Every structure is written in C-alpha cells, then in structure tokens.
Amino acid sequence: xxxxxxxxxxxxxxxxxxxxxxxxxxxxxxxxxxxxxxxxxxxxxxxxxxxxxxxxxxxxxxxxxxxxxxxxxxxxxxxxxxxxxxxxxxxxxxxxxxxxxxxxxxxxxxxxxxxxxxxxxxxxxxxxxxxxxxxxxxxxxxxxxxxxxxxxxxxxxxxxxxxxxxxxxxxxxxxxxxxxxxxxxxxxxxxxxxxxxxxxxxxxxxxxxxxxxxxxxxxxxxxxxxxxxxxxxxxxxxxxxxxxxxxxxxxxxxxxxxxxxxxxxxxxxxxxxxxxxxxxxxxxxxxxxxxxxxxxxxxxxxxxxxxxxxxxxxxxxxxxxxxxxxxxxxxxxxxxxxxxxxxxxxxxxxxxxxxxxxxxxxxxxxxxxxxxxxxxx
Numbered sequence: 001x002x003x004x005x006x007x008x009x010x011x012x013x014x015x016x017x018x019x020x021x022x023x024x025x026x027x028x029x030x031x032x033x034x035x036x037x038x039x040x041x042x043x044x045x046x047x048x049x050x051x052x053x054x055x056x057x058x059x060x061x062x063x064x065x066x067x068x069x070x071x072x073x074x075x076x077x078x079x080x081x082x083x084x085x086x087x088x089x090x091x092x093x094x095x096x097x098x099x100x101x102x103x104x105x106x107x108x109x110x111x112x113x114x115x116x117x118x119x120x121x122x123x124x125x126x127x128x129x130x131x132x133x134x135x136x137x138x139x140x141x142x143x144x145x146x147x148x149x150x151x152x153x154x155x156x157x158x159x160x161x162x163x164x165x166x167x168x169x170x171x172x173x174x175x176x177x178x179x180x181x182x183x184x185x186x187x188x189x190x191x192x193x194x195x196x197x198x199x200x201x202x203x204x205x206x207x208x209x210x211x212x213x214x215x216x217x218x219x220x221x222x223x224x225x226x227x228x229x230x231x232x233x234x235x236x237x238x239x240x241x242x243x244x245x246x247x248x249x250x251x252x253x254x255x256x257x258x259x260x261x262x263x264x265x266x267x268x269x270x271x272x273x274x275x276x277x278x279x280x281x282x283x284x285x286x287x288x289x290x291x292x293x294x295x296x297x298x299x300x301x302x303x304x305x306x307x308x309x310x311x312x313x314x315x316x317x318x319x320x321x322x323x324x325x326x327x328x329x330x331x332x333x334x335x336x337x338x339x340x341x342x343x344x345x346x347x348x349x350x351x352x353x354x355x356x357x358x359x360x361x362x363x364x365x366x367x368x369x370x371x372x373x374x375x376x377x
Contacts (some may be wrong), residue, residue, distance in 0.1 A: 096350075212246070
C-alpha cells in the first residue's frame with residue numbers, strides 16, 4: 001500500500017508543471033483569439049479574432065440577481081436536437097441523409113424543419129470532484145483526477161471555450177469560460193491538496209447545467225467524478241429532473257474503477273460501500289444518457305486518451321435537427337423526445353453499413369426531452 005501512495009505523489013508535481021507549459025503555448029503569443037487589442041496602429045483584429053465566437057458569460061451573474069441564482073429562458077416555438085450517431089467504438093458516423101431521421105415527441109411524429117451537420121467550436125464546463133474522501137486509503141484517486149483532467153484539456157482546439165469547476169463541500173468556479181488555456185492550467189494548479197471528504201455532486205452538476213442553458217451553439221459538461229454524493233441539498237430524483245430540463249449534454253468519466261476492487265480486497269471498504277459505488281456508476285450513466293451525452297468507466301490509464309478523443313468527436317461533430325412541436329400547449333410538462341434512424345421506403349429501422357457493406361452496430365445520442373414553458377402570468 002505504501003508504494004501505491006508514493007508513486008503518484010512523485011509524479012503529481014511534474015504533471016502540474018506540464019499542464020502549465022502546455023497551456024502557455026509558443027512564447028510571446030497569446031492563445032486567446034478574442035483578447036482585447038491595444039489602441040493604436042496594432043488595434044486591427046486578426047483573422048482569428050474576427051472568426052471567434054462571442055465569449056460566453058454564463059458564470060457572470062446578473063447585477064440585480066442573488067449571488068447564487070442562475071437565469072435562463074425557454075422557447076417552445078422551436079426545439080433544437082443535437083444528434084450524434086456513433087459506432088460501437090464511439091466513432092461518429094457521417095453522411096446520413098435527413099430523410100432517415102425520425103423524431104417523435106410523446107410518441108407523436110414531428111416534421112424536421114432544418115437539418116445540418118458539421119463541426120463547431122465547443123463550450124465545455126469541466127466539472128471535477130476534488131475530495132479527499134478516499135485519500136486515507138491511497139492517493140490514486142487524486143492522481144487519476146489530475147491525469148484525466150489534463151488529458152481532456154489536451155484534446156481541446158484553440159477556438160473551444162472551457163471553464164473549470166471543482167466541488168467538495170460546494171461547487172467553486174476556478175476559471176470562467178475562456179479560450180486561454182493558461183486560465184484552465186492555473187485553475188488546475190490550485191487543485192493540489194483536497195481538504196474535505198464531502199461531495200455535493202448533485203448541486204454542482206445542476207448548478208453548472210442551469211448556468212449553461214442560455215449558451216448558444218455546441219455546449220457540454222465533462223464530469224470527472226466517482227459519482228458519489230454525500231452532501232447535496234437536492235436528491236437524485238430532483239437532480240435528474242433538473243438535468244433533463246437544462247438540456248446540456250453531460251459526458252461522465254467515472255473514477256476509481258480498478259481501485260475500488262483493490263480497496264475491497266484489502267478490507268478498506270465494506271460491502272455497502274462497494275454497493276454505493278455501483279449505484280454511483282448507474283447515476284452517472286443516467287445523467288449522461290438522459291441529457292444526450294455518454295458515460296465512460298475506464299479501468300486503465302491507457303484508455304484515457306481514446307475516451308477523451310471519442311468525447312471530443314461526439315461533442316463537436318453532430319447532426320443538428322430543429323422542429324416546431326405539434327403540441328404548443330404551455331403547460332410546463334416534460335415532453336419526451338425520441339430520435340430514430342429509419343428507411344423511409346419501408347418505415348423500418350435503418351441498416352447502417354461500413355465501406356465494405358458490413359452492418360454496423362450504432363448508438364443514437366440525443367437528449368431525451370425538454371420541459372414546455374409555463375403559461376405567462
């Protein structure tokens with residue numbers, strides 16, 4: 001057990017330094033394409049600045065609102081559904097015509113009014129569990145968290161926005177949305193020694209999702225967590241409903257998959273604690289599937305990079321479908337959405353094949369529904 005504690009600690013300092021060096025990029029060159037230009041002859045915007053999307057201000061609170069109150073609005077006149085179709089390896093399947101997509105809302109077929117496919121800059125909130133709940137046994141969870149976070153940051157592109165949120169007793173925004181990777185690296189450098197053993201996963205996740213509702217374009221939450229919650233004000237059912245309503249895809253990365261068995265074999269955790277871990281995995285899977293994301297539970301470090309590449313591909317490359325709901329009643333009820341691939345000639349499930357004509361197993365990733373607006377009072 002002592003060796004398990006020493007090796008990650010020796011590498012942690014090196015990993016943090018690597019994060020800072022990677023984020024800085026070439027010397028003398030800013031990595032933020034929307035940095036405010038200086039006045040004078042050099043004030044003309046660069047091509048990168050002209051193409052950059054607006055800076056999300058989701059974590060910047062309104063002046064008259066309470067400090068912890070998220071603001072958002074809902075428009076039921078049109079519904080936008082981001083759809084990723086991936087094979088059993090998580091690879092995006094392109095070139096599927098619009099006619100093969102069928103959307104139903106509460107089992108009623110809907111008419112797709114617009115259809116597009118392509119890549120776009122991402123706005124991602126990296127939500128990280130930073131608790132010392134299991135550090136008394138071994139330092140591996142903390143080290144695994146740093147490795148996973150750095151692997152994800154390395155998959156981002158220059159035009160992507162990222163914010164870093166850590167949680168233990170409460171969620172804390174360590175860095176706001178920015179294309180400057182140095183801000184994310186600075187945020188990660190603050191995560192050195194977790195101080196508390198409590199985790200408020202539900203509160204942190206729903207707070208972040210609520211704050212991201214007004215962001216336009218491709219957006220997602222990447223959650224790096226054990227899935228265990230010990231201190232949230234809301235329960236699982238309440239968090240599940242809030243995440244469904246927010247409509248922000250959640251990509252979960254489950255920690256400690258191998259080390260749970262190790263702890264159990266040493267008698268460090270009980271049968272009930274082991275059961276709690278299984279329930280935690282199920283919660284992560286539920287949050288991800290119902291929000292239109294994906295859940296991963298790696299057992300080896302070698303899987304990390306491939307997983308984050310799959311997440312990046314699924315987030316960035318999608319089919320975007322919009323429709324006007326046939327049910328325009330403003331009743332505040334949850335409407336179930338189902339996306340299918342069908343052969344319009346036979347109305348049967350579509351058979352997707354590779355370039356050799358071999359049938360492909362695929363998964364359709366899309367949000368499960370939305371909440372209709374309430375009547376205007």
